[in-house]
Amino acid sequence: MMQTKEPSFNGSSEVAERVSHSATSDRPYKFVLKGAAFFFGAVVLVFVWSVLQAAWPALRQNGFHLITGTSWVAGGNGPFGAFALIADTLITTLIALLIAVPIGISSALALLFLVPPKFRTIGASLVELLAAVPSVVYGLWGLWYLTPWLSHTVQPFLAGITGSQFPFSGPQQGFSLLLAGIVLSVMILPTIVAISRDVISVVPVDLIEGGLSLGATRSQVFTKVILPTSKTGIMGAIVLGAGRALGETIAVAMVIGSNIQMPKSLFSTGGTLASTIATEFGDASGNTGAALAALALILMVITASVNAFARVLTNRAKATA
Amino acid sequence: MTDLLTQLPPDPIYDRRKQIQERAAKTIGRRTLISRAYISMLMGCFIIALIPLGSVIYALINKGIAAISWTFLTALPSQPNLMQQDAIGGIGNAILGTIIIDLLAGLVAVPIGVLLGLYLAEATSRVADFLRAITEIMTGIPSILLGVFAYEYVVVPTKQFSGLAGIVALGVLMVPVIAKASEISFRGVPSTLREAGLALGARDSKIAKSITLPVAAPGVITGVLLSLARAMGETAPILLVVGASGAWNFNPLKPISALPLLTYNYSGSQYPSQRAAAWGVALALVTMILILSLTARIVSARMRREKR
Amino acid sequence: MEVVTTKTEVTTNMPTTKNEIAMQLKDVSVAFSGRTAVRDVTFDVEEKKVTSLIGPSGSGKTTLLRSLNRLHDLTKGAVVEGQILLGDTDIYNDKLPTTLLRSRIGMVFQRPNPFPTMSIYDNVVSGLRFNGIKKKALLDEAVESSLIAAALWDSVKGRLKNGGTTLSGGEQQRLCIARALAVEPEILLMDEPTSSLDPISTKAIEDLMGELKNRVTIVIVTHNMQQAARVSDNCAFLLMGDDRAGELIEFAETKKIFNNPSDPRTLDYIQGRFG
Numbered sequence: 001m002m003q004t005k006e007p008s009f010n011g012s013s014e015v016a017e018r019v020s021h022s023a024t025s026d027r028p029y030k031f032v033l034k035g036a037a038f039f040f041g042a043v044v045l046v047f048v049w050s051v052l053q054a055a056w057p058a059l060r061q062n063g064f065h066l067i068t069g070t071s072w073v074a075g076g077n078g079p080f081g082a083f084a085l086i087a088d089t090l091i092t093t094l095i096a097l098l099i100a101v102p103i104g105i106s107s108a109l110a111l112l113f114l115v116p117p118k119f120r121t122i123g124a125s126l127v128e129l130l131a132a133v134p135s136v137v138y139g140l141w142g143l144w145y146l147t148p149w150l151s152h153t154v155q156p157f158l159a160g161i162t163g164s165q166f167p168f169s170g171p172q173q174g175f176s177l178l179l180a181g182i183v184l185s186v187m188i189l190p191t192i193v194a195i196s197r198d199v200i201s202v203v204p205v206d207l208i209e210g211g212l213s214l215g216a217t218r219s220q221v222f223t224k225v226i227l228p229t230s231k232t233g234i235m236g237a238i239v240l241g242a243g244r245a246l247g248e249t250i251a252v253a254m255v256i257g258s259n260i261q262m263p264k265s266l267f268s269t270g271g272t273l274a275s276t277i278a279t280e281f282g283d284a285s286g287n288t289g290a291a292l293a294a295l296a297l298i299l300m301v302i303t304a305s306v307n308a309f310a311r312v313l314t315n316r317a318k319a320t321a
Numbered sequence: 322m323t324d325l326l327t328q329l330p331p332d333p334i335y336d337r338r339k340q341i342q343e344r345a346a347k348t349i350g351r352r353t354l355i356s357r358a359y360i361s362m363l364m365g366c367f368i369i370a371l372i373p374l375g376s377v378i379y380a381l382i383n384k385g386i387a388a389i390s391w392t393f394l395t396a397l398p399s400q401p402n403l404m405q406q407d408a409i410g411g412i413g414n415a416i417l418g419t420i421i422i423d424l425l426a427g428l429v430a431v432p433i434g435v436l437l438g439l440y441l442a443e444a445t446s447r448v449a450d451f452l453r454a455i456t457e458i459m460t461g462i463p464s465i466l467l468g469v470f471a472y473e474y475v476v477v478p479t480k481q482f483s484g485l486a487g488i489v490a491l492g493v494l495m496v497p498v499i500a501k502a503s504e505i506s507f508r509g510v511p512s513t514l515r516e517a518g519l520a521l522g523a524r525d526s527k528i529a530k531s532i533t534l535p536v537a538a539p540g541v542i543t544g545v546l547l548s549l550a551r552a553m554g555e556t557a558p559i560l561l562v563v564g565a566s567g568a569w570n571f572n573p574l575k576p577i578s579a580l581p582l583l584t585y586n587y588s589g590s591q592y593p594s595q596r597a598a599a600w601g602v603a604l605a606l607v608t609m610i611l612i613l614s615l616t617a618r619i620v621s622a623r624m625r626r627e628k629r
Numbered sequence: 630m631e632v633v634t635t636k637t638e639v640t641t642n643m644p645t646t647k648n649e650i651a652m653q654l655k656d657v658s659v660a661f662s663g664r665t666a667v668r669d670v671t672f673d674v675e676e677k678k679v680t681s682l683i684g685p686s687g688s689g690k691t692t693l694l695r696s697l698n699r700l701h702d703l704t705k706g707a708v709v710e711g712q713i714l715l716g717d718t719d720i721y722n723d724k725l726p727t728t729l730l731r732s733r734i735g736m737v738f739q740r741p742n743p744f745p746t747m748s749i750y751d752n753v754v755s756g757l758r759f760n761g762i763k764k765k766a767l768l769d770e771a772v773e774s775s776l777i778a779a780a781l782w783d784s785v786k787g788r789l790k791n792g793g794t795t796l797s798g799g800e801q802q803r804l805c806i807a808r809a810l811a812v813e814p815e816i817l818l819m820d821e822p823t824s825s826l827d828p829i830s831t832k833a834i835e836d837l838m839g840e841l842k843n844r845v846t847i848v849i850v851t852h853n854m855q856q857a858a859r860v861s862d863n864c865a866f867l868l869m870g871d872d873r874a875g876e877l878i879e880f881a882e883t884k885k886i887f888n889n890p891s892d893p894r895t896l897d898y899i900q901g902r903f904g
Contacts, residue, residue: 026524030525033439033443033444037449050474115367123367132551135556136606137377137554141376206740213698214735214755214809224755224758231746254588274465278561281469281472299463308454345729345732345761347761349761351761352728
């Protein structure tokens with residue numbers, strides 16, 4: 001292959017010499033690349049180690065109680081159990097997914113097939129813009145706009161449905177798991193739209209035309225052909241969105257009402273793993289610091305697994321496309 | 322004619338065709354209706370998706386501009402008190418702090434990220450696959466965890482909240498983002514170009530410098546600018562580590578002020594004036610982020626056009 | 630004319646005679662964003678015959694074919710002019726819903742496109758289900774009948790629950806034919822159905838077409854002149870005109886086109902002088 005493009009004014013021996021020469025003299029280049037890569041790998045290792053190390057005292061003190069226990073006195077000496085925090089993290093993420101998944105997938109379909117072509121780029125840019133807004137701004141927005149909306153409109157409405165019983169019981173003060181979930185849904189929407197759009201856009205046009213040519217309506221093509229075909233990739237998008245929701249910190253901290261208690265209703269205030277680290281870290285004393293690091297460790301394990309799973313899904317989707 | 326028809330033996334295909342067509346015609350109204358409803362639902366969802374964006378932008382402009390003035394952008398903050406509740410001062414030092422942290426974090430992260438991206442694009446070993454997985458997982462790791470990391474490794478040893486700790490946290494956050502964008506751009510370079518270089522006897526380093534990098538540059542630069550934009554808005558990690566400062570501070574080894582943190586702190590203030598000013602801080606922050614994102618788009622579009 | 634049009638509803642019951650017309654094209658033109666791709670094509674598609682569209686690349690064969698089941702409706706800026714009559718229905722101007730039209734005119738594509746998430750069974754009945762038919766007995770019957778017609782029944786009857794994409798390329802294409810047949814269309818459009826297949830699979834599909842004629846009228850676009858000569862009864866030869874729009878040069882019985890064409894350009898093409 002080396003000889004195929006040999007310049008006519010060069011003897012082939014000279015080319016061969018240069019090629020073999022380059023093999024030895026290019027070590028520095030490879031070394032630099034490998035160096036950077038391994039350096040980053042080492043940093044990640046140190047990062048994981050640092051969290052583990054900081055969490056160690058809490059792990060020794062509390063053991064499995066950390067995950068299953070419900071006692072948590074901020075600033076106290078323990079024992080620490082993060083069950084309520086884990087529950088709140090899962091609940092808020094679930095609410096976010098319940099809202100963002102249908103809206104996100106629908107938006108992706110609309111952007112690809114329904115919006116007039118000249119507005120498609122603009123629509124996609126708007127969704128990107130939604131992703132560019134920092135989370136603290138979403139928190140601020142939730143605080144100013146959604147809190148009153150929730151306490152005046154949404155919460156009374158929902159409470160009306162169940163007669164103020166579970167899951168819509170308790171004071172209607174805006175700050176709540178529900179509000180955190182809603183804010184999260186807005187924040188993960190761009191992720192879900194962007195990735196669903198990518199995976200749906202590779203559905204072969206042949207399949208779409210195949211469906212149409214059999215007499216399918218447009219909605220039948222969407223639900224029976226396009227969505228099933230891109231199922232794996234869309235799952236990847238959802239899992240990535242979930243990963244983002246699980247780890248989102250500041251916006252949640254601003255609207256969840258920062259409180260560590262077992263959730264009794266969607267109107268309860270609470271705290272997720274991430275938001276609690278943010279709100280409690282500043283004045284952590286005694287054994288609380290280590291307990292917060294343990295939260296960080298739990299969060300790390302959860303989000304890393306979720307992201308790894310999302311990676312498997314999106315890679316599989318790419319492989320079959 | 323019709324007489325002849327009735328005399329013919331029944332044709333199973335014809336019967337089935339008739340049956341199918343009748344059934345299809347009978348259901349067409351309902352199917353069309355469902356289809357229209359479904360499509361309206363999709364469009365409706367898309368519009369709903371844009372409502373929060375509109376609301377956030379409206380709020381930023383409406384409430385943000387009200388808070389912003391020349392003094393606000395350039396002066397030092399002042400602490401309101403019961404006597405002077407409106408004494409907000411400015412956010413000049415927070416803007417400076419944000420720029421310092423972001424730029425220095427970028428300075429550390431860009432070379433590592435780009436080289437890592439080049440490595441991931443070229444290497445095929447199992448180690449490379451592992452590092453690729455690590456890189457991708459790190460892009461999704463919650464940023465607050467890097468705050469914990471920087472706290473343990475910078476704040477604790479130096480016994481000091483500092484810009485440096487923020488730089489470390491944001492730097493680690495940026496590397497995988499830059500690496501991913503770079504890897505994709507490097508992979509997009511046609512292999513024929515690189516093979517042509519090889520055939521001419523160029524070294525790998527020479528090929529990287531004179532072929533791969535220039536061709537991949539728009540994508541790499543876009544990735545860098547977008548990672549800077551993303552890091553600029555990060556609040557959680559710096560909340561844990563940069564401390565607070567009310568003065569002009571160019572020294573990254575000291576506590577430093579930053580816009581996202583200030584937004585967060587003001588939003589929970591006991592003074593209504595400070596809570597309102599949070600929108601001004603947020604607008605300044607979002608404007609800086611949008612400038613970066615927009616530059617990223619323009620740069621990549623222009624460089625791509627020049628290449629043609 | 631009157632006689633022909635009133636009869637189309639029931640012609641499947643009639644013994645095949647000459648000159649039953651399934652579809653008429655009158656001055657059909659297709660343009661994309663103002664650029665004409667095919668101009669003023671007029672010919673009749675005979676019932677239960679195979680009509681082939683031949684011509685070099687760019688002559689608009691596929692474009693013309695796709696206008697017959699309104700597949701251009703998807704493309705923004707596509708305009709079809711002239712008249713296409715299915716029986717006595719003008720498919721573009723009368724109020725026949727596109728979905729109903731497409732259930733009456735099936736299509737087989739260049740590359741096999743079975744739905745990858747569906748089993749063989751589900752693939753075959755997908756068209757019926759789209760059209761609102763849910764009765765199990767009817768679906769089962771359709772699967773057997775159309776897989777037999779597509780010469781696939783014997784090899785897949787034991788694995789109907791397997792994925793449609795587990796089949797070989799040639800089998801997949803026959804599955805797509807069965808899928809189209811299951812809806813019992815009056816006309817089957819085939820867009821270079823063998824272009825992605827090996828010679829053996831190609832032969833199998835060509836053989837199939839001879840038998841399918843009894844059941845359905847076929848319009849086939851092919852790049853391969855020998856194929857057109859082997860499988861078709863009538864043949865339309867298209868050629869790109871000076872302004873890059875495809876035009877119908879000659880329409881006649883296939884025998885005549887290949888043995889004694891009336892236009893010198895047809896002869897040139899048949900003898901391989903261009904394309």
